[in-house]
Amino acid sequence: HALCMVSDATGCGKERQGHMKMKLSRAEYKEIVRWTEQLRPTRQLVSNDIFLPFSPQKRTKRTISRHHAPDVIESHYQRYEKQTQRFILLKSSKTFLLRQLYCVLHRICLFCFIFLSTASKSVLNSMLKEPSLIPDQTLAKNVYQCTVNDCCYGPLVDCIKHAIGHEHEVLLCDKLREKNLSFLDENQLRAKGYDKTPDIILEVPVAVEGHIVHWIESKASFGDDHSHRTYLNEQFWSYWNRFGPGLVIYWYGFIGELDCQRDRGILLKDCFPTDIVVLGRAAQQD
Template identity: 30%
Template sequence: MKRRHYYQIISEYRRLRSLYGTDLRQICLQLIRQFGQLIASYNSSDRTAAATVADNDTDRSDDQHWIQCVIYSLAAYEFKCEIKPSAASVTAAIASYGVSNNNNIKSLMNIAQEVGISYTMAAQYVLQNRYNHDKSLTKTMSANTSHIADGRLAVDVMLCHLNDIVFGNHSNHMTNNSGLVFESEVSQLLHRNDISYVSERQLRIDDCFDVTPDFKLNVPLIVKTLGVANNTVAANHCTDGSDICLIKVNNYFAKNNTKFIVDNDSTANYTPINWIECKSMFASDLCHSKYYRNQYSNYVNRFGSGLVIYKYGYVRPVPVQYTLNIIITDRLPKIMHTF
């Protein structure tokens, strides 16, 4: 996504936040109505061919679902960065719950809206501070409200988690599942092409690494990127799906000096990668820079250069200081074989 388009969406998001408060569902619906066509343009039919995985078994024909995912991912990250409740707002939420106002007892959702915190946060603060439950018990009660003795509070906590599409239990499960599905897609792509790798779980358990990529390649792949002639890829290490493919060098140890570069494209650039990280999200500048400092730079120090895939896109161009030794794309690339 171009930077100016991203700023247009963020500007409208902030305006809607002032109108709808913490009701992110309504904010996302309004953003989809206003920017749906813009988001769809980044998923246009002329790029569908680049979205295929190996044998053309995946496409992005469901534009509406794609639009919803991009808008939600973008808005949810901004919302998470903004929602940092003050001590005053937490105290107000705890004190006002259960207090009758003209024979009308406010729900936790209404209180959260008034004091400007998320529904789930309001529920957690009431459980933990007003009823003196520790964090472990609060987590258990939030996951299973049948453990809450107060029936009205149990219903309020359940409604908070159902309607909180960022911090709620249900939204957390959906986000985690989305990430697992995307990792599975990448894993299937590697398996179909007989590419050997070590998973994140194996690296953590067997090799005791504390920070690990999703896939550590046992034999490096060659990333072919286009656009070097006009410096678009060379400067930013960022590609469209149609601008990138992975090359598996099958005769790496052959005695003859066979070239894996099978074309004469002067605009192509070839870079070896040792790991792949996949994120089922949209990445803003702030989001990517945090991941680069906390994760990607550590991967580079341990394993060398790598490939980062943001499933729902990212803001272009990425600042150069956050692209060192990594290549960024928003599509699952094809894999070519050389013999």
């Protein structure tokens, strides 16, 4: 039923730029999230274009705090110590703890280990990324196993997400070049001394659906209420203050009701716009 909703809401499942277009109502989004929360998370499921916007990560964020309570952490670590000669972190995650969120569990156990040895948080993060740095070889092997098998969290998943984000930034640049639009990318802007910039600054402004656009931000994710509100407060409004009105592309779609800031200078799209008008060229034609 949820998949039928996605297909109906996105124009009979037509694809553009390699993704299914998805601009959903808030009610449709909540229904699909409710349905996908019943599924057992796997890396194949999470990486699928259809299910990526409704990742199990959101469900985990709502419940993860309970696993960081001091008494719960102590219970997890005591269980680990009792079975220290076996690879139990992976088994524990599968059977009773976090439904395959292995990295959450191994971070808890590693935190206990580091805490007992009075090492810093930076050392903890280094060991999560490189388990061979962990002095306890059994724990190191367990952490490595968790990292490899975790489909939602951990260094491996972070690398995948970073790669997907970079891929869409390259796609955006390619589309701009196809349109013969002059722009500066994030690396060029940083070289000029800017500390916090959108992915693209257009050297000549354009109009999209009648709205002026000076900058473009690429988001290889789905724009839900929480993420979009966070981006507005931490990124988009600061871009608007510094560079003027702009465009945000949520390549995996967004909740339609969130596209309500057009008159204030922030336009949302789920694909690269096809009706771009270059203001300088338009003025010359007039």
